[in-house]
Amino acid sequence: MWQGFVDFVYQYVPWFDGGLAVVLIILIKGVALILPLIIMMAYMTYAERKVIGYMQLRIGPNRVGPIGLLQPFADVFKLMFKEIIFPTKANVYLFVLAPILAFVPAIAIWAVIPLGQDFYITNLDISLLYVLAIGSVGIYGIILAGWASNSKYPLLGALRSASLLVSYEIVVGFVAVTVVMAASSVNLNEIVSSQSGGIWNWYWIPLFPMMIVFWISALAETNRAPFDVVEGESEIMGGTHVEYSGMCFALFFMAEYINMIMMAALAVLMFFGGWHSPFEGVPYLQEFFAFVPDIMWLLGKMSFFLFLYLWIRATFPRYRYDQIMRLCWKVFLPLTIAWIMVVALMTQLHLGPWF
Amino acid sequence: MMDYQFNTADLFFALPELFMIAAIALILLLDLFVSERFQNLTYYLTQSTLAITGYFAFNLIGESAVIFDGTYVLDTIGSYFKVFMMVFSIVALVYSRHYLRAHNLLKGEYFILSLLSVLGMMVMVSAHSMLTIYLGLEIMSLSLYTLIAIARDRAVAVEAALKYFVLGAIASGLLLYGMSMIYGITGSLDIGQIAAFATGANLNSEQVLILNFGLVFLVIGIAFKFGAVPFHMWVPDVYQGAPTSVTMFLSTVPKFAATAMLVRLLIDGLGGLQAYWADLFIILAILSIGLGSLVALMQTNIKRLLAYSTISHIGFILLGFITGVVEGYGAATFYVLAYVLMSLTAFGIIIALNKQGFEADQIVDFRGLSKHSPWFALLMLFVMLSMAGVPPFIGFYSKLFILQQVVSAGYIYLAVAAVVFAVISAYYYLQIIKTMYFDDAEKEITVTAPLDMRIILSINGALILVLGLMPSYWMELAISLF
Amino acid sequence: MLENYLPIIVFIFLGIAFGVGLTLVGYLLGPSKPDEEKNSQFECGFPAFEDSRMHFNVRYYLVAILFILFDLEVAFFIPWAVVQSKLGWFGFIGMSVFLLLLVVGFIFEWKKGALEWE
Numbered sequence: 001m002w003q004g005f006v007d008f009v010y011q012y013v014p015w016f017d018g019g020l021a022v023v024l025i026i027l028i029k030g031v032a033l034i035l036p037l038i039i040m041m042a043y044m045t046y047a048e049r050k051v052i053g054y055m056q057l058r059i060g061p062n063r064v065g066p067i068g069l070l071q072p073f074a075d076v077f078k079l080m081f082k083e084i085i086f087p088t089k090a091n092v093y094l095f096v097l098a099p100i101l102a103f104v105p106a107i108a109i110w111a112v113i114p115l116g117q118d119f120y121i122t123n124l125d126i127s128l129l130y131v132l133a134i135g136s137v138g139i140y141g142i143i144l145a146g147w148a149s150n151s152k153y154p155l156l157g158a159l160r161s162a163s164l165l166v167s168y169e170i171v172v173g174f175v176a177v178t179v180v181m182a183a184s185s186v187n188l189n190e191i192v193s194s195q196s197g198g199i200w201n202w203y204w205i206p207l208f209p210m211m212i213v214f215w216i217s218a219l220a221e222t223n224r225a226p227f228d229v230v231e232g233e234s235e236i237m238g239g240t241h242v243e244y245s246g247m248c249f250a251l252f253f254m255a256e257y258i259n260m261i262m263m264a265a266l267a268v269l270m271f272f273g274g275w276h277s278p279f280e281g282v283p284y285l286q287e288f289f290a291f292v293p294d295i296m297w298l299l300g301k302m303s304f305f306l307f308l309y310l311w312i313r314a315t316f317p318r319y320r321y322d323q324i325m326r327l328c329w330k331v332f333l334p335l336t337i338a339w340i341m342v343v344a345l346m347t348q349l350h351l352g353p354w355f
Numbered sequence: 356m357m358d359y360q361f362n363t364a365d366l367f368f369a370l371p372e373l374f375m376i377a378a379i380a381l382i383l384l385l386d387l388f389v390s391e392r393f394q395n396l397t398y399y400l401t402q403s404t405l406a407i408t409g410y411f412a413f414n415l416i417g418e419s420a421v422i423f424d425g426t427y428v429l430d431t432i433g434s435y436f437k438v439f440m441m442v443f444s445i446v447a448l449v450y451s452r453h454y455l456r457a458h459n460l461l462k463g464e465y466f467i468l469s470l471l472s473v474l475g476m477m478v479m480v481s482a483h484s485m486l487t488i489y490l491g492l493e494i495m496s497l498s499l500y501t502l503i504a505i506a507r508d509r510a511v512a513v514e515a516a517l518k519y520f521v522l523g524a525i526a527s528g529l530l531l532y533g534m535s536m537i538y539g540i541t542g543s544l545d546i547g548q549i550a551a552f553a554t555g556a557n558l559n560s561e562q563v564l565i566l567n568f569g570l571v572f573l574v575i576g577i578a579f580k581f582g583a584v585p586f587h588m589w590v591p592d593v594y595q596g597a598p599t600s601v602t603m604f605l606s607t608v609p610k611f612a613a614t615a616m617l618v619r620l621l622i623d624g625l626g627g628l629q630a631y632w633a634d635l636f637i638i639l640a641i642l643s644i645g646l647g648s649l650v651a652l653m654q655t656n657i658k659r660l661l662a663y664s665t666i667s668h669i670g671f672i673l674l675g676f677i678t679g680v681v682e683g684y685g686a687a688t689f690y691v692l693a694y695v696l697m698s699l700t701a702f703g704i705i706i707a708l709n710k711q712g713f714e715a716d717q718i719v720d721f722r723g724l725s726k727h728s729p730w731f732a733l734l735m736l737f738v739m740l741s742m743a744g745v746p747p748f749i750g751f752y753s754k755l756f757i758l759q760q761v762v763s764a765g766y767i768y769l770a771v772a773a774v775v776f777a778v779i780s781a782y783y784y785l786q787i788i789k790t791m792y793f794d795d796a797e798k799e800i801t802v803t804a805p806l807d808m809r810i811i812l813s814i815n816g817a818l819i820l821v822l823g824l825m826p827s828y829w830m831e832l833a834i835s836l837f
Numbered sequence: 838m839l840e841n842y843l844p845i846i847v848f849i850f851l852g853i854a855f856g857v858g859l860t861l862v863g864y865l866l867g868p869s870k871p872d873e874e875k876n877s878q879f880e881c882g883f884p885a886f887e888d889s890r891m892h893f894n895v896r897y898y899l900v901a902i903l904f905i906l907f908d909l910e911v912a913f914f915i916p917w918a919v920v921q922s923k924l925g926w927f928g929f930i931g932m933s934v935f936l937l938l939l940v941v942g943f944i945f946e947w948k949k950g951a952l953e954w955e
Contacts, residue, residue, distance in 0.1 A: 022840075026847045034851060083867045084860075088876045089889075100856035107852035111844045122844040129915065130845070151878035152889045159897050166904040173911035180918040242879045247863025251856055322954035325900075329952040333907070337940065340914070341933070347922050348929050361927060380941045387948040 029121055033110060041257040042072035048310050055314040082246040087149065090243065094148035099244065099251035102141025105134045106255040109262050114189045116275045116295040127188040128176055131266065132169075135221075138255065139165050142240050145252070149243040157239025160229060160321060167328040168220040174336035175214045178207055179270045181343050192274030198281040202273040206346075210339055211271045213332050215308070218263035220324065222256060225313035229321050264305035265298070272301050365422035368429045371411040371437060372477050378404040379470050386463030394461070398452060401466040402445055405473070409441030421483055425545045428483035432618065432836040436480045436611050443608050443695055444473050449811050450699070451600035453804050454706045458506070458714070460598060465505055469604065472498035476612035482619055485534045485544045492530070492580070495612060496523050499605060503597040515596025522589045526579035533572025537625075540565040546624045554627035567631055573620055574635045580613040581669045584642035594662035599709065599716065602658055603702035606665055607695045610672075614691050617676065622684065622837075629679045636673045637769065643670030644773055648780035658716050660783060661701060664742060667780055668694045674773060675757045678764040685834030686756035692829065693741075693753035696819055701738045703812045704731055707804040718787060723796030731802060732791045734816035741819045743784040744777050749823040756830060899951055910939055 046061065046068065053060025061068035086092055112127035114120040124130055139162055146158020182203055183191040195202045204211045220227040241252055268274060275294035279285035319327070345351075366373060382404065386397045416434040421427070448469060455461040475494030482488040500523065504516035538544055540562055541552040553566060575586060582590040594602045621632055647667025654660035672694070675687025708715035708724075708731075725732035741750030754777065761770045804812070822829060878889060913935070921928050946952060 022843065023847060026844045027851070030844070030848055030851045034855065080863055080866050081868075082863070083869060084863055085871075085875060087878050088873075089878055096860065100853065100860065103856040104849060104852035107855060108845065108848045111848040121848070122841050124841050124845075149878070150889050152891070153879060155889060155891070156893070159893055163897050163900040166908075167900060170904060170907040170911065173908065174914075177911060177914045177918045180915055181921055184919055184922055186915060186919060246867050247859050250863070251859060325954050326952070329903075330947070333943070337936065337943075341936065344921060344929055344932070348926060376938075380938060383941055383945055387945060 026121065030111075033121065034107060037110065037258060037261070038254065040261060041254055042076065044257050044261065044306060045075065046072050047306070048313075051307070051310040052314045055311075076250070079246055079250045084246040084248055085243070087151065087243050089150040091148045091150065094144050095243075096248065098141050098145035098148055099248045099255075100141075101144060102138050102255040103251045105137040105141075106258040106262070108134050110258075112188060113262070113265050114192060114269070114274065115298055116293065119275075119295055120189065123189055124187065126186050128180065128186045128191065131188070131262075132173060132176060135259075135262075136166075136169055138259065141252075141255070145240040145244070149240070151243055153242045154240045157242070161223065161240060164220060164223075164227070164229070164321075164324060164328075167325060168217045168332075171213060171217045171328060171332045171336055172221060174333070174340065175207075175210045175217070176270070178210050178336070178340055178343050179203060181340070181347065182207060188269055188274075192269055192276065195273040196276050196280060198276075199273070199278040202271060202276075204271040207271065207339070207343070209335060211267070213336060214271065215267060215305075216327075217332065218267060219309070219312065220328070222260045222263055222309075224260065224309055226316040226319050227324055228318060229324065260309060261302070261306065264302045264309075267305050268298060268301040274298060362422070365420075365427075368415065368418065368420050368422050369427060369481075370415070371408045372474065372481070374411060375404060375408045375470065375474050375477065378408075379467060379474065382463075382470070383467050386467065397463040397466050398448070401470055402448060404470060405441045405445050405448070408477075409438050409445075412437035412441065421547070425547065426484040426487045427481055428546075429481060433481045433615070435832075435836060436615055437477055439692065439695075440473060440476055440480070440608050440611050443611075443699060444469065444604075446699055446703075446811055446815060447600075447604045447607060449808055450603060450703045450706050453808050454598065454600040454709050457709045457711050457803075458598065460506055462505070465502065468498045468502045468505070472502065472604075473608065476609060476615075479612045479619075480615040482616075483546050485538065485546070485549075485620070485624075488616055488619060489527070489531065489534065491612070492527065492616065495609060496527070499601075499609070502601045502604070503593065505601070506598045509596075509598075511596040512598060515593045518596075519589050519593045522579070526576050526586070529572045529579075530576025533569045533574075533576060536565060536569030536572065540569070546619055549624045550626060553625050563628075566625070566628060570621075570625060570628055570632055571635065573625075574632055574639075577613065577617050577620065578639050580616065581610070581673070582666055583639040583669050583673060584646045584666060587643065587646070587666050590666055591659050591662040594665070595656055595659045595716070599658065599702060599706055599714075602661075603699065603706065606661070606698045606702065610691055610695060614672070614688065618684070618837075621676075633677045633679055636677050637766070640670045640673040640677065641769065641772055643667060643673065644776045645670075648776040651780065651783050654783070655718055656716055657705060657718050657721070657787070660718065660787075661698070664780065664784075665694075665698065667776065668742075671754060671757050671773065674761055674769065677766065677769070678760045680760065680764065681837045682834055683757075683760040683764065684837045685830065686753075686760050688836060689826070689830050689833040690753040690757055692833070693749045693822070696815065696822070697738050697741050697750060700734060700812065700815045700819060701742075703808070703815060704735050704738070707731060707802050707808065707812065708800065710801065710803045718790055719797075721787060721790045722794040724791040724800060727796065727800040728802050730813070734812065735791060736788055737816050737819050739784040739788050741823065743781040745781075747820070747823045749819050749826065752823060752826040752830075756826075896954060903946065903951065906939075906942070 049071070050060040050068070061071040064070040064074045086095060109131055111121045112124050112130050114123070114127075142161045142165070143158050146154040146156075146161070149155070179191060180186055183194045185191055185194070219225075241249055244252060275298045277286070277289055277292065277294070277297050279289050378400070382397060382400050385400065389396055412434050415429060416431060416438070418434070419428075419430045422429065448466065451465070451469075452461070455465060472495045475491045475496070475498060478491030478494060479488055480491075482491055500516050500520045503519060504513055506512040534544075537549060541549045543549060543552070558566075579586040579589075594606065597605065622629075625632065644667045647663045647665070647670060651660050651663035651667070654663065668690070672687050672690050675683045675685075675690060677683070678686075705715055708720060721735070724735070737748060741748035744751050744754045746752075754773075758770045758773060761773070914932075917924075917928065917932050921932070924931075
């Protein structure tokens, strides 16, 4: 289809040659991925308010549009028309750069996330490493925001945030190592392919503790409750975001929610078979569900994890900062290191059906 | 892709290092979990580790092998250096303990860091690839930086550590830069292959130019580690600022490692360019001897004085390498041995004068030592005369051997200059002797050093005389290493 | 091979475009009525007592240092993890020694209290 499009354009615009076409196609693909992503993120905020509302026996947003369905758009337009305040003492360039620096990695990660069997922007051989690497760039945005604001609470928030994020990044890294060991590849597509063959073959069974650790770390990495000390309102008034308003704040907000969606996708890809149907290999159900496109399975599984975010937020009280750090360094780190050895031993002894 | 088959037999040749790293890990854990009552455990375990490692290294003397895919080498000079390093580390730690106790620095980390730096030196000594040399150098240096800062509530110590760290990082950077130049032109990190390239007959002038370019940076890195002028800026400050026990360690054992690095890089590797680096060494050596001798005249702090004296000794060591003959290299190695013996004794006596809460580091602290402690005063007399180059002490013969070789290599003007500066430097050594024997003490001097330290210190001091009376065996041994 | 990396650059530029674009939209559409009180830094209703770039706990540095160590460790682990099923016992023992040394360091810092946040 793309080739036809290229040929069509080439007929009328002769200088539109191969190289430019490739870039243009990627651009179109990119926009086609990012726009739904942003809409998904917008409705994630709606879902959050609605779900938590029902969990607390409230109704949640219900004024804008039918059952409040247009609420996200109202929010976006409100933020657009708000003034962007530049505090007098702030370093303006860094102050503006920080939200963009937080937002760009959140978008850039999606270039390698495979959404279906042949449904991805690019198939990097090192896509998992790329996700880990570029995911950590977002921390710069937060640190920079805290520093550039030149205000007390943002600085405290940035410090907390940075050390929390880097601590849990180690844990996520170790968990990724176990997944890589199981799949013998750092390519997300291959990691998913190696989980084919029904729900029994997904990595959540052999790597069950790692799956739990990963999900809890994902909560911390995305600053979600119960690990949201970074912006804990009662302690530091919203952390790094204190001085931000209007679209600058919206960029932070969007980056955070896109990262949430990314973490959910990563959990599905690494532990829950990605786009694979859970009924592969089951005699009747396999044929019965054959009509479902693979991306639907991925989105369905992701929805569960996205719901889990909200469920956890509505259920658990916030952790104290020292407790979070203790959980990371004294519980998860030894556990993941031990599990690496367990997986290595299982591989060497050919124990279990998965290795 | 290069094929490398791991050979289990290789592990046997690296036994000293492997044993040491296992022991370090074990001691580190034991030190954490053992209660305060067994505080001495770490110390004794450290000493036995050094002794056993030395024993392993001693047993490997005579073996020679290139192992681990050409990155590691076992040969006679390496094994002898390791044995010497172990012996002198044991002695240094015996002295250190008294100092650490007197200044409440007796922590397990001190011994573990010492062991780690010794491990780094062993790696340097046995390195057969530029990468391994750098690895050993960094293990050694990072441990030493931390050791200096172990007195962390003492501002001068922290300043010294930071200065050493920053300058050391620059020197490491320059060394790496030189290594990358050499690697770029020879295409190999392996010392053997670099040697094959550098001695090759058909080098064109461009290749020689690039080799020389790298060579200059290597020489700078080595000169920094030795503390030769003009890369000596860290030496006085670090010697003065560091806790005396660390200064002692720093001024003795790492000199073997630095010599080994010089031998591996410049003689084993770039021996074909001897004519080029000898020219650089002439400048380094004569500046070091000159500046070390002259500036030391004005010092009142004995550690600082010994720092400048070290610089001038380094100049003599470098002189030995200028000659380009095996006898010259042997003379330089003998000088290192002699220098380490003298330096250990000198710092040992300074440490012996320390007592609870009292830091002896001024020359005036030695006033009237001969009346209160004639034996230590006599030992210090030995050291000072030996350092000044008075016969029959070992310092005389080490200087003599070097000058003989320098003269026979045709550098008569260098020998004359070295002798002139040596005579000048005799002044401040004699000054200390005068302070000990002819000045009256302002306050009571009591030496509280424990018995084991006194015994070893006595042996150490006596060796300066004894080896001075029969230097030929050690000199022949030093020559046989090359 | 290398053309697989082109989309990444494109995506980074797309991200920058979206980020800058949204900021610009907000800047153009929103009002701009600065006043002294509004633009002062956020405090609890009174002028700031001290410089906001203040001293903070040294533990944050410690976390940063430990992070570098362990993140490097992860970086060493990943290539091994990819091929560990092919390396056999040699790879297993080799990596176990590596891991053991790091665990020794980890125990050391744990016992020394580097991981405590009182």
